[in-house]
Amino acid sequence: MNRRRNMLSLFAIALIVLSSIACQTIIKAISPNPSSSNPIVNNSNANLTLDWLATADELNSLSTEVGIIEWKLIQDFPGENRICRSFQGVSWSATPNEGMNCIFKAAAGTSFDGIIQSMFTDGQLLEGEQPVNSTLSIDGEFAVYAGTFPTGHSVFDLILFRDNRVYWSSVTLGTPAGATPQAVYESAAEVIDRFLVNIVNINLERSK
Numbered sequence: 307m308n309r310r311r312n313m314l315s316l317f318a319i320a321l322i323v324l325s326s327i328a329c330q331t332i333i334k335a336i337s338p339n340p341s342s343s344n345p346i347v348n349n350s351n352a353n354l355t356l357d358w359l360a361t362a363d364e365l366n367s368l369s370t371e372v373g374i375i376e377w378k379l380i381q382d383f384p385g386e387n388r389i390c391r392s393f394q395g396v397s398w399s400a401t402p403n404e405g406m407n408c409i410f411k412a413a414a415g416t417s418f419d420g421i422i423q424s425m426f427t428d429g430q431l432l433e434g435e436q437p438v439n440s441t442l443s444i445d446g447e448f449a450v451y452a453g454t455f456p457t458g459h460s461v462f463d464l465i466l467f468r469d470n471r472v473y474w475s476s477v478t479l480g481t482p483a484g485a486t487p488q489a490v491y492e493s494a495a496e497v498i499d500r501f502l503v504n505i506v507n508i509n510l511e512r513s514k
Contacts (some may be wrong), residue, residue, distance in 0.1 A: 356382055358512040359391040359407045360475075360505045368504045369395065371497045372479065374403045387411050399480030401457045406476035407505050409513065418447040418467045430474070431463060432456075438491050440464075442499045444506075450499065452487040460487035464502035471513070475505035 365377040374395040383390040393405035412421060425431040435453030442448065446468030455461040459478035466473040477498070481490055491498055 354385070354387075354389045354409055354411065356384055356389055356391065358409060358509050359389060360508045362393055364508060365393060365395070365405060365505070368501055372477065372494075372501050373397050374405075374477075374479075377405065383408075397480055399459065401459060401480070403459065403480075404455065404457070404461075404476075404478040406474065407509070408472075408474040409509055410472040410474070412467065412470050412472055414470065416467075416470075418449075421467055421472055422449065422465065425465065425474075431465075432461065435461070435463065436488065438488060438495070440499055441496050442503055444503065450491075450502065452491045454481075454487055460485075460490045462487075462491060462498050462502065464499070464506060466506055468510075473506045473509050475502045475509075477501060 359382075362377040362379045366375065369375070369377065374397045377393050377395040380392040380394055383392070388408060388410040390406065390408040393407075395403040395405060397403050422431065426433070426435075431451055432453045432455070435451040437449050438452045440448075440450040442450070442464075444466060446466050448464065448466040451463045451465070453461050453463075455478045457478065458481060460481045461476060461478045463474065463476045479490060479498075481487065
């Protein structure tokens with residue numbers, strides 16, 4: 307623990323800059339006003355509620371395997387068509403880990419491919435992210451994407467389309483020198499998948 311605290315102290319200035327970049331990316335990603343052509347729009351009379359999203363305490367109970375502790379809530383984003391919650395956590399990396407949990411409404415007739423396209427267009431999925439061969443088996447259309455976050459971390463996104471709603475969970479992990487996000491995923495695919503799907507399962511249970 308002392309070693310980790312010393313590392314954080316040495317990189318204090320860098321963390322301020324990097325955290326600022328990360329927060330800007332998150333805010334852009336969860337803008338509550340999608341473009342008119344975006345298929346993630348209001349399609350249901352059921353109101354979305356922030357109570358459906360995972361909490362920091364729940365992330366802490368789920369993230370032992372991925373090596374992240376001390377999750378804290380950064381911001382809630384309520385909205386008519388989408389709700390989101392952003393987090394930061396601590397791991398071996400000097401840069402804070404980022405977490406995201408969102409639920410979107412989808413327009414009738416929306417395709418899963420259309421949802422993925424709109425998430426890239428709006429910056430929710432980052433340029434360069436690629437689908438990986440997930441170990442998951444889930445009821446609904448889904449994909450796991452891996453890419454590079456602005457902080458240099460690897461970012462992993464689970465997108466599930468089910469019952470005209472999009473469930474999205476995301477986490478960033480430190481990237482060892484010389485490794486790619488795809489290599490990080492392949493080294494711990496089941497662990498990463500389990501963390502991401504456990505968050506989505508919380509959403510599914512609460513939104514019944």
